[in-house]
Amino acid sequence: MAQEKQAIAIIGAGLGGAAAGALLQSAGFDVKIYEQAPSFTRLGAGIHMGPNVLKIFQRIGMDQKLIDISSTPSHWFSRNGLTGEYLSRIPLEGYGATYCTVHRGDLSALQMDTMAPGTVQFNKRLTRLEDNGSDVYLEFQDGTSARAAIVIGADGINSRVRETLLGAEKPNYSGWVGHRAMITAEKLTKFDLTFEDCVKWWGPDRHMMVYYTTGRRDEYYYVTGVPHAAWEFDGAFVQSSREEMFEAFAGYHPVVQALIEATDDVTKWPLFNRNPLPLWSQGRMVLLGDACHPMKPHMAQGAAMAIEDAAMLTRCLEETGANAYAEAFALYEANRRERATRVQTVSNANTFLLTQEDPSWVYGYDVYAQPLRDKSVA
Template identity: 90%
Template sequence: MSTGNEKIAIIGAGLGGAAAGALLQHAGFNVQIFEQAPSFSRLGAGIHMGPNVLKIFQRIGMDQKLIDISSTPAYWFSRDGLTGDYLSRIPLEGYGATYCTVHRGDLSALQMDTMTPGTVQFNKRLTRLEDNGSDVYLEFQDGTSARATIVIGADGINSRVRETLLGAEKPHYSGWVGHRAMISAQKLKKFDLTFEDCVKWWGPDRHMMVYYTTSRRDEYYYVTGVPHPAWEFDGAFVQSSREEMSEAFAGYHPVIQALIEATDDVTKWPLFNRNPLPLWSQGRMVLLGDACHPMKPHMAQGAAMAIEDAAMLARCLEETGSQDYATAFRLYEASRRDRATQVQTVSNANTFLQTQEDPSWVYGYDVYAEPILDKSVA
């Protein structure tokens, strides 16, 4: 329910923030998204969008557009990274919607198209925000400012909104890095090997997840999880190399060696975590996604949890109206905390789908079929 007078500010135009923007606009709310990047570009890497997310995209008419540009694997295969033996063969169909793997930049472009032009303002790095009781004042690095009825912090693990609520605290380095590389399918043709649509190669203490990112199957992407004793670099990532990859996966299966040989450019990213937060909201400010429950990417559900958060938050605000934001935020956290915590725990453990199991608790989940919980009256 929207009064038409509220102004909802979303900090961050990543997958969770853009989903919140589109869903809230669809519900009739006045939304503005502030993104620190100077412009939109096809940056990033591959990403999984499971049936639990496609059910949300159906609500804003985006699901078929995503399917049309994505790879839609029928199975998730897990294989022993050394021997190649199959550990599991998990169906990805039968959960009420399609399973997609796609380039993050292509997904972001679709999300931008679901919102009213001008919704996203770029080059807006948040430097200060203050909840003065009647609204929230936002100040940006470029000298501009804005006011909003409520603020949604979708600004990632280093969230400025989280810092405002809970104080400055660096995230914890997990002891793992992820290597990322995009390989053209053309480069793989020289190898007389089978490259499956979606497969995770498991070693004793490391892994490599590999999948196509387009419906044309012309991009094959891998992301690793490799122990690394310390993160000694500034910035979000550093360049890696074929040589470093070859050393990290020495003795592994010929398919892994072929992927490394076909790699032109590979980057290395530190994986960070935070302890569970004591609160998800305060006053007129609320958090979603990595801003409140970051997780290792080993389950391919981090972005999905942000998008599920966005859907439940939009549901709660539509139920109460933005003027009763306190109730909406309480219902949102009560309805999402257990689910997000469960996924965070399993993802950090890095066991999901390694052996044959039923993933319906993840993929069969429908945020719109879930009750809105109010634990304050339980």
């Protein structure tokens, strides 16, 4: 078996894992990221990156590059899905950095460019890891293995690292699904309607969030939240259809109907979450993002929390040094648990920005401006 020893191994090259890799490298740590996908592709759909995240991206020099390719809405509009009445108009400017909506794949590509070549190892599906006290042994499906002083589990809601720490446990199905579709702006020109840069259409028990994913405004994306009694399908998602969408949003505003009419391809995803975990780390292993505190996507802050985690974890490791990893992990949890839990709770409740409110507690937050709380406060 091929063996290599690295100071820090990150499992998963998603947005949180890639942020951790870039930030830790920038801080001088030796890092390898192990990603189960066979190669990088422009996967995913739209995503929000608020000012709280752009302040972190400034540290690795990718904030302006992201702004250049993104849509930068001035407001988040909330509208009654049936009547079109405005429920709130929330400014997205004035929080110390830009608010971006972008294609997740384009964001991932920028993140990959912030790291040294060879940092991300693809086709590395983790099958086993063992903390033997002096280091952590990692074994992959392709027959290779590695050793690391620290392992960061950034491998999502079905995290193998979380399973190693806490045992196998399926995530909770929330009773909701999300439909996702990307629409070309060209298809919208046939409708004599206004399509706002960033708007959430709210119904009594469902919603549709819509925004542009490029600075060229040539991709318009929607994601829904719709009650669905049970997830009875295999796989991460299934195909949906315009007919299913029309049924789910029957009687909704003409703009919603036009978006559905313009849809060529739509998929349906189950929304899962977990109860707050009893621990975030153990020994030489630590969790971040969805591996640690998954949430419904209704605040558009799930990836942001993973990136904030990455920044705080890096900050704590810089504070203590990698050899004092246990102290760093305790400091990290003490400085992240309260905020991540609050965002998780509000996101799951699906009330954020429904009515006029001040979101500065979310967007005005700067992970680097927070005085580090003593680890005994965790």
